[in-house]
Amino acid sequence: MYKIFKMIMLLLIILTLSSCVVFTDRDYLSLSLKNDRMEDHGNAACVYYDRIYYLSNEQGDAGIYSMNFEGTDVRIELKNPSVTHIQIVDDTIYFIGLREIAKKVHDPLVESKNKYSLYFSDIGSNKYSAYYDEYDNISGFSILNNGYKLISGGNIQEEITLFNKEFEIVHRLQNEYKKTFNFYYKSGEVKKDIYGFDDLIAVTMSLTEDFKYDRFPDNSQPYFIDINNGGLVFKLGNNKLQQKDVIKAYHMDEENIYCSYNEMVVILDKSSFYVKQSFIPDGLTVDFNIDYMTKLNGYVYIMADKWSDTKYKTPPLKNEILYRMNPDTFKFEEVLNLKARQRILAFDDKYIIMLDNGVLYKLFLDAEIIGEKEKLCDAPPDIYSRNHMIDIAGDWMFIYSTYPDRKSSIVFGSDLPGQHLYVKVNMETGEIISNNVELDFSALDNYKLK
Numbered sequence: 001m002y003k004i005f006k007m008i009m010l011l012l013i014i015l016t017l018s019s020c021v022v023f024t025d026r027d028y029l030s031l032s033l034k035n036d037r038m039e040d041h042g043n044a045a046c047v048y049y050d051r052i053y054y055l056s057n058e059q060g061d062a063g064i065y066s067m068n069f070e071g072t073d074v075r076i077e078l079k080n081p082s083v084t085h086i087q088i089v090d091d092t093i094y095f096i097g098l099r100e101i102a103k104k105v106h107d108p109l110v111e112s113k114n115k116y117s118l119y120f121s122d123i124g125s126n127k128y129s130a131y132y133d134e135y136d137n138i139s140g141f142s143i144l145n146n147g148y149k150l151i152s153g154g155n156i157q158e159e160i161t162l163f164n165k166e167f168e169i170v171h172r173l174q175n176e177y178k179k180t181f182n183f184y185y186k187s188g189e190v191k192k193d194i195y196g197f198d199d200l201i202a203v204t205m206s207l208t209e210d211f212k213y214d215r216f217p218d219n220s221q222p223y224f225i226d227i228n229n230g231g232l233v234f235k236l237g238n239n240k241l242q243q244k245d246v247i248k249a250y251h252m253d254e255e256n257i258y259c260s261y262n263e264m265v266v267i268l269d270k271s272s273f274y275v276k277q278s279f280i281p282d283g284l285t286v287d288f289n290i291d292y293m294t295k296l297n298g299y300v301y302i303m304a305d306k307w308s309d310t311k312y313k314t315p316p317l318k319n320e321i322l323y324r325m326n327p328d329t330f331k332f333e334e335v336l337n338l339k340a341r342q343r344i345l346a347f348d349d350k351y352i353i354m355l356d357n358g359v360l361y362k363l364f365l366d367a368e369i370i371g372e373k374e375k376l377c378d379a380p381p382d383i384y385s386r387n388h389m390i391d392i393a394g395d396w397m398f399i400y401s402t403y404p405d406r407k408s409s410i411v412f413g414s415d416l417p418g419q420h421l422y423v424k425v426n427m428e429t430g431e432i433i434s435n436n437v438e439l440d441f442s443a444l445d446n447y448k449l450k
Helices: 002-015 441-447
Strands: 023-026 029-032 045-048 051-056 063-068 075-079 083-089 092-100 115-122 129-132 138-143 149-153 159-163 169-174 189-197 200-208 219-226 231-235 247-252 256-261 264-269 275-279 288-296 299-309 314-325 332-338 342-347 351-356 359-365 370-378 388-393 396-401 420-426 432-434
Touching: 029 342, 045 083, 045 388, 051 083, 051 388, 051 396, 051 420, 063 083, 075 092, 083 138, 092 138, 092 441, 115 138, 138 189, 189 247, 256 288, 314 342, 332 342, 332 351, 342 388, 351 370
Parallel strands: 029 388, 247 288
Antiparallel strands: 023 029, 045 051, 051 063, 063 075, 083 092, 092 115, 115 129, 138 149, 149 159, 159 169, 189 200, 200 219, 219 231, 247 256, 256 264, 264 275, 288 299, 299 314, 314 332, 342 351, 351 359, 359 370, 388 396, 396 420, 420 432
16 A cells, blocks of 8 residues: 555656646636736736736727726737737837738648747837747747746747847757657647746646647646756656646745646645645546636635536536635635636636626635625626637736637638737726727738748
8 A cells, every 4th residue: 555655646746747827728718817917928918017018909900009007098009910928028028929821721731820920029119020030930938037038939839948138048948749749730739838936937848639629738748947047957758648637737836836637736845846745625526627726815726627528628618616725734625616607717816707607797805705796797798609818917807809700711720810809897897898890801911921
């Protein structure tokens, strides 16, 4: 019995080193679940000093807009027909934007994916330049607080490169899958997540083989990097795991790395990677997957999902459970148990925003209790039937219609330019501001491959 226990603990040490999933798919909703709504980076919206920066086309041109905290003084900062991620550091806007539109190719073995570059711009300049263009396609980045830069990309986004302040290559982390698999955009792709706290960055590369379910990775290959010197602290090699066997790390604090392995919670010592504790929360069975963790008001919140199809995690989402754990004693309790057509859209140390049968509710949050539901506003009528992406910044929620007019678009496949801002929701007052401006596809002409 002792040998079995020892083997399990050894397996956990190996299998629980991975990164935070910030961008989470649920049903038709893609959520940017941040640990803090006042962060300076996001998929579609972020805060920098006294303004909120977000993706929109509400004044006719698609690109990055800004507004004050009250939702007024709206102005366009930069024009680009498709932006996928933004971050602002030292008065500089960094973003991934469209560089080139691929030709429409019907051969499934031929790449036909749009190309993206990392751009930068001084705030207020209305001009931007490409930062790094060696990769065919840049899919993600993070500007670290010491000036180091992590950029992911490649033909199938299979590499992550760490640059120092002078933009010299410090490390190039190449996914092991590149050496053993032949990838095509129709059948597989490598996805990455980046998560950090203080001096430690966790980077995970995940393989998705079946494009029908390409939102859900088969396995993950994590790295830990010391951002003080760019040194690689730990690397876990290629794991041949089953499709549902995804290892994740969702939150770090001064002492711990909080991870999940399917429905199991694993807590690692941040300095030694030693397993402090591991457990399966009450009520979770093998058809659940722990999807997100964050620390608020002194507690660690743990969120787990149950999908319609356990094997492939296919929509719709059937059940979502939120737990709260004391990080000192590791004692936990269930605080929310949500059923179909209910889910958490956003939360921070002030409140939780919940979707419940077409209505947005606010649940006030403090160190002791979660308050009763208070109606915020009605959700968009097609929130359950169309693809939407949601991001928050300040006290505002931004809901985007992703891939609008997909069937008749002039661009091949699902990689269409521009998230179309649908509505802005003030999470304090319930005010809804709709965007009725259609995307102008003529703006794509300059990006078409000649």
